[in-house]
Amino acid sequence: MTDVEETLKRIQSHKGVIGTMVVNAEGIPIRTTLDNSTTVQYAGLLHHLTMKAKSTVRDIDPQNDLTFLRIRSKKHEIMVAPDKEYLLIVIQNPCE
């Protein structure tokens, strides 16, 4: 197994992590540990948000780029790591 696979496995098995998913550049989920409907919803919404965030950062300074996006809500934390072609989304419950 490649390093990346192992890393993803570790992340999934980490304490408090609810789910992980990998979304491609068009917002279509490639890999997920959650059920389909949730995945599709998360993928679509977060994809737009990430694009918007990226656009914002780069508009201000084109040499800058978005590295990470964290949305902390009451119930849990959604973390988005954008990549050139993919989006890695992890939902974690940080308190316990």
Next chain:
Amino acid sequence: MLPASAKAPHKQPHKQSISIGRGTRKRDEDSGTEVGEGTDEWAQSKATVRPPDQLELTDTELKEEFTRILTANNPHAPQNIVRYSFKEGTYKPIGFVNQLAVHYTQVGNLIPKDSDEGRRQHYRDELVAVSYQGSQESVKVISETGNLEEDEEPKELETEPGSQTDVPAAGAAEKVTEEELMTPKQPKERKLTNQFNFSERASQTYNNPVRDRECQTEPPPRTNFSATANQWEIYDAYVEELEKQEKTKEKEKAKTPVAKKSGKMAMRKLTSMESQTDDLIKLSQAAKIMERMVNQNTYDDIAQDFKYYDDAADEYRDQVGTLLPLWKFQNDKAKRLSVTALCWNPKYRDLFAVGYGSYDFMKQSRGMLLLYSLKNPSFPEYMFSSNSGVMCLDIHVDHPYLVAVGHYDGNVAIYNLKKPHSQPSFCSSAKSGKHSDPVWQVKWQKDDMDQNLNFFSVSSDGRIVSWTLVKRKLVHVDVIKLKVEGSTTEVPEGLQLHPVGCGTAFDFHKEIDYMFLVGTEEGRIYKCSKSYSSQFLDTYDAHNMSVDTVSWNPYHTKVFMSCSSDWTVKIWDHTIKTPMFIYDLNSAVGDVAWAPYSSTVFAAVTTDGKAYIFDLAINKYEAICIQPVAAKKNRLTHVQFNLIHPIIIVGDDRGHIISLKLSPNLRKMPKDNLSQRHLESHGLFPLPLWVSGHSSQPWEKKGQEVQKGPAVEIAKLDKLLNLVREVKIKT
């Protein structure tokens, strides 16, 4: 009709005056008004009108006769013309000036009879006349015209050529042209028809039906394309363009067709491989960051403590400090192994290397080299495994990706972190001069004169070896063979056996390059020089058991420290044979380390699971912090201070590494301490934020006092040493 050129003398233009009186009458031929005698009576009724500006002339002048001559000259023609002659290069007058003046021209359509065109027409007319002999009318016409022509032609000849407009001649000409036009038509229309039963029959052919043929193609496929033109899209486009240009430049530079082919082959292979694991490999960066974030969330409180927590209770504790446990690093694969070496990375301050092996002579198994980052406590960044236990390691200062490792089986190896294969990049072997006993310590040295990397290793087999990386191979040079002094046993035949001393630790002087200390299993410390391979500069009878660690003070160039399994930690001045300070810690001391921020602070770990922190400036006799760090069963094997953060890592023999934060009491400095410069000079930049004593803005004092930094630290230690020395001298 030639103009009459009146050559009048140059006078003012004379005006007409009709003077009706019986006086003188003026005759002006130009005006054309001839006043005859018969008009005298008629003119008398009129009164003479004299314009007011009429010229006043005397009678004689009035009677003066002016002659006017009519000539055939053109008054507008120039009187003399000069032309430039290129032959002679001067202007030459032309004698004859053309006096012709044309008043009226009209282009006519009369052709002279004798010219080509005239003859042609005449010939044509004759032809027509011949062909028309059948029909009378045409013949008559022609004959008439022919007569007319004949009559007219002589007249035409008589008339002047060129510009005469004679009406009858024109009429004849018109007739001729009309008939010319008519004559070519007539032969076409002539048709022989039967007078008796001629019937005209006509038929119409069938018109082919007109058919329309069409074909329709599919409309070209259309897609809608829309994009936004943001600042960054424009920037990206430019960057891409730049990269393309650079690539083409590189391709031009490196032109080898063979290489290109092989490159293409390699590329094909790569692409086929990549398509399989394509999607996920690209995620590696994102996955790494994500893992760290997840960990940060989980260990959020620890991260906060690490950054911000300072034990407030220290103010009330009298010069005693505590260690706050932070992250704990452990890995399943390294569970049974002991931590045998710890080293912080000099460049990436959150990265540290851990060597795993076993100190137990009987239970020797594999070894591991793990590199952890503080940002991810749950999994190491790099993992290497080896057959033999790792006993020591060192990371190169200039090349933070090179790790030198010494093994239990006597081999040394260099791992390159940039190429994370499990195998070391370079390894020594039995052939290439490995040690015959475990390698206890390795240390990188500065590059030698040929810019080759080199490091030293010390082992129980008594050899201190310098390894140089020459052209991808490890070459070894024995620097010193440790001998046990003063114990040459004499064998009957006069041979002198020199039992070999076993080196267990060494340390190089920070400033004096060639000087280094070696600790041995017998408990002695030798001061050696790289240049003298047989003799020691000095010997210290340090301990009763083997010396585990020797370490020079980072500030004071004369002071070093040693620890041993005989429960003691000793601090020495290398010029004096006896130690300055001795500390008994009730248990075998695994390791000691000087703090990078102060010359008087050091840490020691013992096998009963306790960590000791000493600050000589505060308390010369006791530790200011004694804290059990691990369970009592666990023996602590190594300790290291982080260069910028106020944390220490402690390794134990169960394979755990615990990071602890030093409380403020443990990192005190005198108020005007400016050891920043010293820290800088030793490569400990960026400055630790907390280095400056009590001031909250450490950089305030930076620029003010320049050279005081290390001096303060040294002075601090010197004071203490002097006190001790005085005591010694007295005793």
